Amino acid sequence: MAGDYFELKAKGTSVRTETIAGVTTFLTMAYIIFVNPTMLSKTGMDKNALVAVVCLVSAISTIITGVFGKAPIAMAPGMGLNAFFTYTLVLGKGISWETALGAVFVSGVLFLVLTLIGLRKKLVEAIPPGVIAAISVGIGLFITFIGLVNLHIIVKNDSTLVSAGPLGATTLIGLAGLLFMLFFEMKGIKGSLLIGIAFSTLLAIAFGYVDRPMRWVSFDVNIMPIAFHLDIFGALKWGVLGSVFSLMFMDMFDSIGTLVACCHQAKMVDSRGKIKGMDRLLAIDAIATMTGALFGTSTTTAYIESAAGIEQGGRTGLTSVVTGALFLLAIIFAPLVGIVPEYATAPALIMVGLFMMKEVRAINFADIEEAFPAFIIIVMIALSYSISTGLAFGFISFVLIKSAAGKVREVKPTMWIIAILSLAFLAGDKLGDLMKCIK
DSSP states (O other): OHHHHTTTTTTTOOHHHHHHHHHHHHHHHTTHHHHHHHHHGGGTOOHHHHHHHHHHHHHHHHHHIIIIIOSSOOEEEOTTHHHIIIIIIITTTOOOHHHHHHHHHHHHHHHHHHHHTTHHHHHHHHSOHHHHHHHHHHHHHHHHHHHHHHTTSEEEETTTEEEEOOOOHHHHHHHHHHHHHHHHHHTTOTTHHHHHHHHHHHHHHHTTOSOOOSOSOOOOOOOTTTTTOOOHHHHTSHHHHHHHHHHHHHHHHHHHHHHHHHHHHTTOBOTTSOBTTHHHHHHHHHHHHHHHHHHTOSOEEEOTTHHHHHHTTOOSHHHHHHHHHHHHHHHHHHHHHTTSOHHHHHHHHHHHHHHHGGGGGGSOTTOHHHHHHHHHHHHHHHHTTOHHHHHHHHHHHHHHHHHHTTOGGGSOHHHHHHHHHHHHHHHHTTHHHHHHHHO
């Protein structure tokens, strides 16, 4: 029955393949169960409640994406967006976490309105093919960088910003998993990423590098300390609206970038290269943000780690249903999920980055008008550690170059809107300083 609903045969996949893909996606993004509560708890929010809420919101939004969006895309509270929530809104501007949740909810409402009037879809369709390819490549480079950092191959350096790190025992364990992934991938064996993650985890256990949990399951689940405590009216005050816009922009282009990259990788495009069901996916993304705010977490968005499951053969919403079900189980099995170390999942991110780099072939580097914006997007996504920032620089440079070349008519009206929004986003953090200088 599931096979008929998700059209498994028509898409050349199976329940087994979709299950492996769903598990792989879950393992590569399960870190959010621990990272997000740790970060948001600095605002004064209850950490135990946050763990349960992250699992619950990720499960609900991901299952909805699978059942109604029919896409192998997972959703969860977004990295970067949670940092903005914690360090900029609450700790930086002194906004209460209740008001910050209200700001997230209002931004979600705006996402939904923009989706229903078709503007978000037009934003996606206005982006030139070469720039779309650059988004995939840039995100691929970005998650490769994340994987290398998680594996401690790349470390912070005060003199050179980053440098190669020492090859410690945990790094070697992760590299062993990477070799397994490469070997099984070369042999064309499905589930190579999952096999590599499992192998590294078993090695870590064997050599005593994984702390055994005090208990395997936890039934102490209570979300009420943070659920439904959002302050919507506080978020509508003039001083907070700028932050609402920043949240809207960051999620809009983070989700657009992720959906474009993942949907193209999953072959969810028609003969004209347009993504199938983009309206539904964008609407689900907006509703997920609103739902997350109601339950008590920062902006929920599509996760680029979905690409790991897609690379393992995930082509339908069944992949997302499996991932969402595992998030539900994680509510009580959170101590068990914690056994899988980040250096075991890091190689999977590196492999996914490798696969996504294939899209570089679609960029015409002989045409500087296409090559430069694409190049800026690829470089800035990784080096700014932000998908939305990288896209903003790329979109602005595309419009400027076309204008300088006297080809203004080749820029679609929607692309001008994107460029203006991008400029406003990049300038947003500096407007306060500029006003002080004027005064």
